[in-house]
Amino acid sequence: MSSSVNLEDFRIPLEELKRATNNFRRCGIFDNYSIGELSERWQNRTAFVKRYNKKEYESQELEIVSRLHHEDINSFIGCCDEDDNYIYMAYEYFAYTEDLDRALGPNSTVVYSWAARLEICISVAKALNYLHLGLGEHGRVIHGDVNCEHVLLNSGHDDDLDMQFKVCGFRYSKSVPINQPHQPHYCPEELFEKSHIDPIYKETSLLNTEADVYSFGVLMFVILHGSGSSGTMNENIHQMMNLVRGCYHDGPYKLIDPILLGDLSHRSLQIFTALAYKCISYDIEERPRMDEIIKTIEKALDIYYDEGGAFSDAPDDLLIPLEEIRKATGAEDFDRRISSKPHYRGKLVFRCNEHEAFFKHWTFEENDERNINGQIELIASFDHKNINPFIGYCTTDDGIIIASEYALNGSLYLKLETQSEKSYLTWAERLKISLGAAEGLKYFHAGFGEYKVIHGDFKSKNILLYDDLEAKICGFGKSFRVPRSHPDTNVYEEAQGSKYYMDPVYRETRIPRVESNVYSFGVVLFEVLTGILACNHPVEDERISMINWVRRLYNDETDKLVDYRIRDEIDARSLHTFKQLAYKSISFNMKDRPSMNQVIKRLEEALYIQTHGAASTIARKDQKLEDFRIPLKDINLAIGEKGQETRIGEGGFGVVYKGLVDSLVTVFNSKKGCTITVILCDLVGSHSRLK
The missing domain is CATH 3.30.200.20 (Phosphorylase Kinase; domain 1)
Structure with missing residues (x-):
């Protein structure tokens, strides 16, 4: 003691x-x-x-x-x-106390609603946040054994939301100095085989707050699934965690306690499970802090209450009165238009805080009413940092107005279209935008329960740019769900999408697949590389499309594909990685096209090379000999008038000197300060001249 x-x-x-x-x-x-x-x-x-x-x-x-x-x-x-x-x-x-393990068990007399389970998570998270923030001079506390057995509930109430929740079980807790490097704390033998204990802690013996976050993530899945985590239930949680990791790409529906069916909000569930997966990440840097966890679960709870606490085909809770939209857009006829199409902008003060809203009017003349309702249901279920946030909708006599968050920086299409000599996207910025869009598509392809989502009209116009050029996908009017188990069963009478970005295989078969999105993404990648929009014709007096022009240059003249504005800054290795990925993405053979996971990996590699490697810029094939000519006086300044002190060797080809390149700024502007070699070539006998 x-x-x-x-x-x-x-x-x-x-x-x-x-x-x-x-x-x-x-x-x-x-x-x-x-x-x-x-x-x-x-x-x-x-x-x-x-x-x-x-x-x-x-x-x-x-x-x-x-x-x-x-x-x-x-x-x-x-x-x-x-x-x-x-x-x-x-x-x-306190009276009628039981632990969470028993409360969620089959013999419990209380059925815990989704709201109650979220409240339990919030209470536990607040307790852990208090421990992690520290106790003044005594340092922060790591609980060390967060599990169901150590969450007490006062269950003597008919209303499950009127309960008290308390964290206990500090037998294995440690007090550690806040500003001191991690010291080894060996995992106790009696905890080592427990499935809720952080495997990184078991391996390294470094006990830190992230270990509690891992155990809390396991607790979140236990609360969702309804399985105990302590005592003889350890085998159950081990099996549950295998199921959890197996369901990462399949969606969370296999993990839900059957008692909760009919009492869930889809968006609330998505936020909750995404957070829980971050908590149990094997990369501790991906695990969130407890204060972030509290805010996220509170958001999930707010959404649950806002949506009425149930899955719904008709998201009436997102309905915005027409009068509110009229006030936001400034006039009854929506005079704050931002294009010639029925698109508007305005501020919905009580719905999207400091952000402006973007309004798009879908008419029944252009869209089937049943299809519009289906699209709203689909869009309302999205929740990802690289997806344009959906605010709500409003019904009108002739259609529906969709409200989403407005992007002040416009779209990628607009950025590429309005580039100039002085204002353009750098190569690193283009890679970052591409990476963000790829993350958004990966989210769609990962699926929602039994379905995957295919973006039916992926193009640069539907990639919005927010603060710091963060990319978010929009334009879901032609998106659709396909069964995960039988993705090839849906055949459409008419192919959806824009012709310049449309997968030719999909155009012929009318069968939507995620690989079709990869093709469209590949077209966007070449827009990013060339600075030329897919709808434009890169060669004067020829009606060749941009993507066919790309295919023509594939073998012999790939250097022409690089936007001239970024040619001098782009790393050749980064370009090679990017170009290979883009060509694979537009392959006519679907099997050659990469998955979005592979796309993200290669883009991350290209961005890392560009930002961390020494740039090896590209020499153009169309440069002439005159472009490389250096005056003799500049050579003499670099190596000295006689060159005796800078002479470093000779051979059958002539004499070699070394010199500084500082004076040769007309040619080597990007290489100032480097040491170079100069060869005095012996062309004819004793006759010497520079070449």
Whole structure:
């Protein structure tokens, strides 16, 4: 026990504990606890009393719990070490208490709604956040054993939302200095085989806050799935976690407790599971902090309440009154147009905070009413950082107005179209935009339950650019779902999409596949590389399309494909990686096209090379000999008039000198300060001249 804790402040006489607990009679609910009411000196509080063997008890528990004061942490009352063999720890007990393991079990008398389960997660997260923020000079606390058994619920209420939740179980907790490097804390043997313990901690013995985040992520899946995580249930959670990782790309629906079906919001569920997967990432840098976790789960809870707490084919909760849209756009006839088409912009003060909204009017003349409702349902289910946020919709006499977040930087199409000599996208910026768009498509292809989503009109116009050029996909009017198990069963009478970006295989077969999106993405990649839009004709007096022009230059003149504005900054290795990916994406053979996971990996590689490697810029084939001619006086300045001091060798071809390139700025502008070699070639006998 630490000497920094004054034991007398928390000492409870052994006789008092024996009296209160009827000589430590075991509790029926918790086999390893005794329960009893203490005397007036301790405010007649009812206590849990747990006994530990002194010889086996090596813990910072007393030092830690004596300093904890938080509404979501089970209150510590006191301890007793008078017994020769045991030490007793007393915590506050509140009526009808059970742990979460039993509460979610088959014998529980209470059915916990989705809202109640989110509230449990929020309470636990707030307790852990309190521990991780630190206790002043005493450092931060790592709980070390977050699981169902250590979440107590006051279940004596008919309403599951009127319960109290408390975190307990500090036997394996550690107090660590905030500003001190991680010190090894070996995982206790009794925890090593537990499935809720962070595998990185088991491997490295470095106990940090991210280990608690991992265990919390497991707890989130337990709460979603309804499986216990402690005691003999360890095998169950091991099987559950195998299911969790197997469902990463298939969607979360196999993980849902059947009791919750009919009581879930799709968007709330998506936010919750995406967060839980981040928490259990094997890369600890991807795991969020507890304060971020709290905000995200609170958002999921808000969405659950906003959407009425159930899956719905008709998202009426997202309905925006027409009068509100008229006020946002400034006039009854929507005079804040941003194009010749029925597109508008305005600010919905109570719906999208500081962001402006973008309004698009879908008419029943152009779209089937049933199809429009289906599209709204689909769009409302999206939740990803690289997808244009959906705000809501409004019904009109002739159609529906769709409201989404407005992008101040316009689209990728607009950026490429309006480039100039002085204002253009750098190569690194183009790679970043491409990577963001790829992440958005990957989200679609990962699927929603039994379906994958195919963007039916992917093109540069539907890639919006937000702050810091963050790319977000929009334009979902022609998107559709296809069955995951039988993706080739849907055949459409008419191919959807824009002709310059449309997969020729899809155009012929009318069967939508994710590979068709990859083809369209490949076309966009070549727009990014060339700076030429797919709808334009790159060769004067020829009606050849941009993508066919690309195919023509594939073998012999690929250097012509690079936008001249970025030619001097692009790393040749980054270009090679990007170009290979783009060509594979537009292959006529679908099997050659990469998956979006592979696309992202290659784009990340190209961006890393460009931003971290030494640039090896491209020499153009159309440069003439005159472009490389250097005046003799500049050579003499570099190597010296006679060159004797800078002479480094000779051979059958002539004499070699070295010199500094500082004076040769007319040719080597990007290589100033480098040391170069100069060869004085012996062309005819003793006759010498520079070449």
